[in-house]
Amino acid sequence: MHSFDRDLMNTSLNILISGTEQNYAKSAAFDCFAEIEALEQILSLYRYGSDVSCVNASEVGTITPLTDIGTECINLAFVASAMSKGAIDICMGEYFLKAKGDTTYIIPETPRKGKFEFDPQHFLIKKIEEGKIDLGSIGKGYAVDCAVKKLKEVWEIENAFISFGGSSIYAFGKNDDGKPWQINLSDKMQIDVKDFAVGASGTSVLGNHIIDARTGKIPESQPFRTWCFCGNTAIADAMATAFMLLTEDEIREICQAENLNAAIQNTPDSDILFI
Secondary structure, three states: EEEEEEEEEEEEEEEEEEEEEEEEHHHHHHHHHHHHHHHHHHHOOOOOOOHHHHHHHHOOEEEOOOHHHHHHHHHHHHHHHHHHOOOOOHHHHHHHHHHHOOOOOOOOOOOOEEEEEHHHOOOOOEEEEEOOOOHHHHHHHHHHHHHHHHHHHHOOOOEEEEEEEEEEEEEEEEEOOOOOEEOOOOOEEEEEEEEEEEEEEEEEOOOOOOOOOOOOOOOOOOOOEEEEOOOOOHHHHHHHHHHOOOOHHHHHHHHHOOOOEEEEEEEOOOEEEEE
């Protein structure tokens, strides 16, 4: 098994590849790293000239042209917001920055939820009301999906495991032992990952920190961990975050409507509930 790591998008990306020669695997992994570095230049809130920074810097009423990559990722973010019934929203960028204590941008004492008109067919977005877009974790999920596509279609890799900060995961094929790739949901629970994405969120590192876009506040009580399982890593990562804010009944309804699967661990010692 060959393992490759690179710090990108302010976190660590790990690619494991099995069943192929070392130098070939390295070339494939480094090609993925180069693509994700390029994606960061387009999607990052902090990169001057990125699609997101240009939209955020625009005046109200201004139409901003987007790249195809920026259009696709922003569209996925809006789809995820609709799926979550508004619990998550990339237009809450000022709220996210204020909650993180970020000093890169001047944020009003009372953050604003931006409002935008989006035209994905023509790669355009128009600012309607002041506020900022922050793609957050959905950008990492999107990057994983791009890496998966490159490994499969360009390099014809048959076995790989990709983890971006532990919250955006995709695995396909088998490990060196000929068994499916596995991830640990807890000390007692492992699952096989067979050609699908896993999005993960939780409070173990940062505590209760996820803002509910419907209220602009951080709920006092959030689950210890949540996961989403589906075919798209960007959606999986976004919905795992949304599941931190939704009731079990709401999660169940979304999973049934959108063909997703979910898991919830309410406390560090509680059993994991699969939905």
